[in-house]
Amino acid sequence: xSEQSIPELFWNRVAKHxxxxxxxxxxxxxxxxxxxxxxxDEVKGIALGLVDLGHQPGDAVALLSQSRxxxxxxxxxxxxxxxxxxxxxxxxxxxxxxxxxxxxDARFLIVEDKSQLQKAIxxxxxxxxxxxxxxxxPSGCKLSDTxxxxxxxxxxxxxxxxxxxxxxxxxxxxxxxxxxxxTSGTTGNPKGVVQSHGNHLSATEAAASVGLGSEDDVDxxxxxxxxxxxxxxxxxxxxxxxxxxxxEKIETVVENLAEVRPTIVFSVPRIYEKIYAKVQAGAxxxxxxxQKIFAWSVGVGGxxxxxxxxxxxxxxxxxxxxxxxxxxxxxxxxxxLGGRLKYFISGGAPLGREIAEFFHAAGLLxxxxxxxxxxxxxxxxxxxxxxxxxxxxxxxxxxxxxxxPDGEILGRGPNIALGYFKREQxxxxxxxxxxxxxxGDIGEIDGDGFLRITDRKKDLIVTSAGKNIAPQNIENxxxxxxxxxxxxxxxxxxxxxxxxxxLDPEQAPVWAKANGVPDGAPEALARxxxxxxxxxAVVDExxxxxxxxxxxKYFRIIPQDFSIEAGDLTPTLKVKRKxxxxxxxxxxxxxxxxxxx
Numbered sequence: 247x248s249e250q251s252i253p254e255l256f257w258n259r260v261a262k263h264x265x266x267x268x269x270x271x272x273x274x275x276x277x278x279x280x281x282x283x284x285x286x287d288e289v290k291g292i293a294l295g296l297v298d299l300g301h302q303p304g305d306a307v308a309l310l311s312q313s314r315x316x317x318x319x320x321x322x323x324x325x326x327x328x329x330x331x332x333x334x335x336x337x338x339x340x341x342x343x344x345x346x347x348x349x350x351d352a353r354f355l356i357v358e359d360k361s362q363l364q365k366a367i368x369x370x371x372x373x374x375x376x377x378x379x380x381x382x383x384p385s386g387c388k389l390s391d392t393x394x395x396x397x398x399x400x401x402x403x404x405x406x407x408x409x410x411x412x413x414x415x416x417x418x419x420x421x422x423x424x425x426x427x428x429t430s431g432t433t434g435n436p437k438g439v440v441q442s443h444g445n446h447l448s449a450t451e452a453a454a455s456v457g458l459g460s461e462d463d464v465d466x467x468x469x470x471x472x473x474x475x476x477x478x479x480x481x482x483x484x485x486x487x488x489x490x491x492x493x494e495k496i497e498t499v500v501e502n503l504a505e506v507r508p509t510i511v512f513s514v515p516r517i518y519e520k521i522y523a524k525v526q527a528g529a530x531x532x533x534x535x536x537q538k539i540f541a542w543s544v545g546v547g548g549x550x551x552x553x554x555x556x557x558x559x560x561x562x563x564x565x566x567x568x569x570x571x572x573x574x575x576x577x578x579x580x581x582x583l584g585g586r587l588k589y590f591i592s593g594g595a596p597l598g599r600e601i602a603e604f605f606h607a608a609g610l611l612x613x614x615x616x617x618x619x620x621x622x623x624x625x626x627x628x629x630x631x632x633x634x635x636x637x638x639x640x641x642x643x644x645x646x647x648x649x650x651p652d653g654e655i656l657g658r659g660p661n662i663a664l665g666y667f668k669r670e671q672x673x674x675x676x677x678x679x680x681x682x683x684x685x686g687d688i689g690e691i692d693g694d695g696f697l698r699i700t701d702r703k704k705d706l707i708v709t710s711a712g713k714n715i716a717p718q719n720i721e722n723x724x725x726x727x728x729x730x731x732x733x734x735x736x737x738x739x740x741x742x743x744x745x746x747x748x749l750d751p752e753q754a755p756v757w758a759k760a761n762g763v764p765d766g767a768p769e770a771l772a773r774x775x776x777x778x779x780x781x782x783a784v785v786d787e788x789x790x791x792x793x794x795x796x797x798x799k800y801f802r803i804i805p806q807d808f809s810i811e812a813g814d815l816t817p818t819l820k821v822k823r824k825x826x827x828x829x830x831x832x833x834x835x836x837x838x839x840x841x842x843x
Contacts, residue, residue: 256322270280277491289323293541309334337810355380377392379392423664440498457511463509463510464489465509468492473623474512497615497648503583504583509588513594515766531756550564588611591612614637616687653688654684688701705718720745731748743799
């Protein structure tokens with residue numbers, strides 16, 4: 247690659263297609279478009295505005311905001327000034343935010359709005375190195391010499407000379423630090439993963455080489471840009487020239503899908519799980535004829551899916567049946583998702599095979615990939631014409647994989663991060679000699695080079711009988727039922743497996759009403775015998791798919807769904823096992839106090 251930096255990739259695209267649409271955002275009920283040149287003008291203003299505030303090459307700038315068009319513009323402005331972007335999850339509490347800003351040595355902090363500014367003002371006395379605050383949306387904010395709006399920052403930048411920007415850009419090299427991404431972690435303070443411009447450039451080139459996007463594609467971005475998976479989406483856009491539309495918020499994703507009509511969607515499995523649950527619930531609650539038509543359609547789609555996976559032709563009669571199934575059932579799902587989807591890209595956590603197969607039966611391909619923040623953030627991905635459900639695809643071009651003697655997945659390539667910020671021992675533990683990175687995941691590679699993840703090395707349950715059990719497999723099977731929202735399998739150093747289960751907040755009240763449960767409140771549903779019996783039936787079905795030592799002996803229904811706000815989930819919606827275990831330790835202990843049959 248000829249590019250030396252991420253901003254060089256961006257500015258090359260601006261020069262090549264200045265008038266094409268780069269971003270779409272919904273404001274005042276209307277979708278507004280911004281061209282590459284329009285975004286470029288603002289990025290230039292942000293970069294030189296930071297220079298005007300006293301930013302020096304290499305200075306870190308923290309970015310505390312929900313995903314939105316301005317987030318990307320600020321990131322590109324920081325990088326264009328020769329700075330280092332420090333993404334901060336907007337859901338972090340003040341003390342957690344303070345830790346990230348302080349540990350990263352950030353000199354400037356860009357916040358989204360009044361609520362985030364209040365958080366920043368609260369922690370500013372403990373951050374002596376912080377020089378200024380910038381507010382993207384200053385509505386209701388009191389501005390000053392050290393608290394400026396994004397608009398004011400851009401205005402200051404427009405007074406500076408173009409030559410200053412050119413000098414900053416010329417000074418950036420591939421091996422320089424571009425961003426430090428703090429992993430959400432499950433306990434303790436997060437680690438800052440140091441990623442270079444070259445790391446991200448190599449990842450985007452690999453993504454582009456396997457066909458993940460083109461100038462004609464539109465993607466809908468709703469993942470947190472503080473996470474590396476969304477950054478891959480951001481930077482791949484610069485490489486291939488897609489148009490990115492920004493969802494209003496996570497709650498409006500389905501509505502925005504229908505409005506934007508994207509061709510590509512990057513998402514974590516939780517979104518697919520929710521869509522799947524909603525479709526299944528709708529079918530189960532329909533009249534008998536509707537249920538039969540749905541089951542028949544899924545059966546036909548499944549046959550077509552298997553033939554496509556085997557690269558075999560579809561017989562004419564089956565093709566005709568599939569057209570009927572699409573018209574009667576699947577077309578409705580396609581319409582809700584915009585009607586133009588070529589494929590989904592899934593990452594951030596394991597995707598249940600049953601969900602991938604259902605979507606494919608419906609004519610929607612999910613390409614599952616795998617990687618970590620430390621791999622910026624991808625090692626493998628399935629291709630549009632080369633995929634296997636139950637796997638996370640083969641390695642990307644330029645990436646090497648191998649399995650360590652204990653089953654751990656090791657990766658090597660130009661996308662592997664530089665290490666952990668200020669953590670020499672942690673870096674030595676994970677970033678091994680000869681360029682190999684120890685992922686902490688357990689897996690296996692088949693004869694065709696496809697990687698399958700079996701579990702997290704640290705999450706493996708080892709029972710008192712010495713059996714190794716992958717909890718995520720059990721949890722994914724439970725979550726296939728529309729009534730189940732979240733699940734956590736437990737049993738390390740215990741005689742048998744138990745589970746904590748939460749109910750889907752949308753589907754549970756609907757099911758309760760249809761089945762004569764008088765009180766639909768979460769606490770009442772968790773105690774109701776009919777609901778317990780229904781979940782017991784789900785557990786019984788899951789147990790049929792598990793080995794005897796993996797089967798769930800007892801379970802408890804938790805009234806409140808796991809959430810980021812409650813501290814149960816990471817920002818990428820993975821269960822924080824240690825947190826949930828500590829919170830519900832009494833319930834878990836009670837299930838082992840019961841005399842086993």
